Structures are given as structure tokens and as C-alpha cells.
Amino acid sequence: MAQLYHYLADAVLLLHSLFVVFVVGALVLTLIGGYCRWLWVRNYVFRLVHLFCIAVVVLQAWFGLICPLTTLEMWLRELAGDRQYSGSFIGHWLEYFLYYRAPPWVFILIYSLFAALVIFTWVYLPPQKKLRNN
Secondary structure (H helix, E strand, O other): OHHHHHHHHHHHHHHHHHHHHHHHHHHHHHHHHHHHOOHHHHEHHHHHHHHHHHHHHHHHHHOOOOOHHHHHHHHHHHHHOOOOOOOOHHHHHHHHHHOOOOOHHHHHHHHHHHHHHHHHHHHHOOOEOOOOOO
């Protein structure tokens, strides 16, 4: 049974990683796509999902909440008898990959600035519910 919990924890970690890649990658692609005039970056549903995702991240940071995916992964790792990490998912992996430690306010600031950039793209590159083929 421990092996199953280990695999489930790894699946949650993969899902969490994909979420981060989506949040960051979607903004980068939206900015590049706006410059290159790619129509798909103005897709309303895509942009709304992206806005919702970053809003969740920022609200969690502002309220000092640990992401539910982090909590679920740590719980599954505990059931599997694996080592857990403390703090946030991003903080842990930044420390792991970059050997970087920062107080929580740094992450709150980064998330907030990132969200401001997402809002900026909504204003200066607004999504469209119906895309024109030009």
C-alpha cells in the first residue's frame, strides 16, 4: 500500500508542476503571442482559466495558506512513509533547484507582481469571446 501512496504523491507532484508551468508559460506565450499577433492568445476561455489560476495562487500567498496540492502531496508522502518538506511547493523546489531561501513576503511580492502582469495583458491584449480570422 505504501508504494501506491508514493505513486499518488508523485502524480500530485507532477500535476502541481504542470500547474506552475501553465501559469508561467501561459503568460509568456500571451505576451509573445500579442507581439506576434497570434489570435489564439486572445481566446477568452484560455485567458479566464489563466486569470483564475494566478488569482488562486496570489490569494493563497496573501492569506498565508499552503496550496492544497502541496498539502495533498505531503499527506500521501506521509502515508507512504516518504520524506516530507515544509513550507510551500514553490519555496521548497526553488530551494532545492536554486539553493535559494527567501522569506514569505518575497514570494507574495513575486506572485502579486506576476498577477499584475497578467492583469496588464487583459487590459492591453484583451481576450475576445469570438475570434476573427484576419
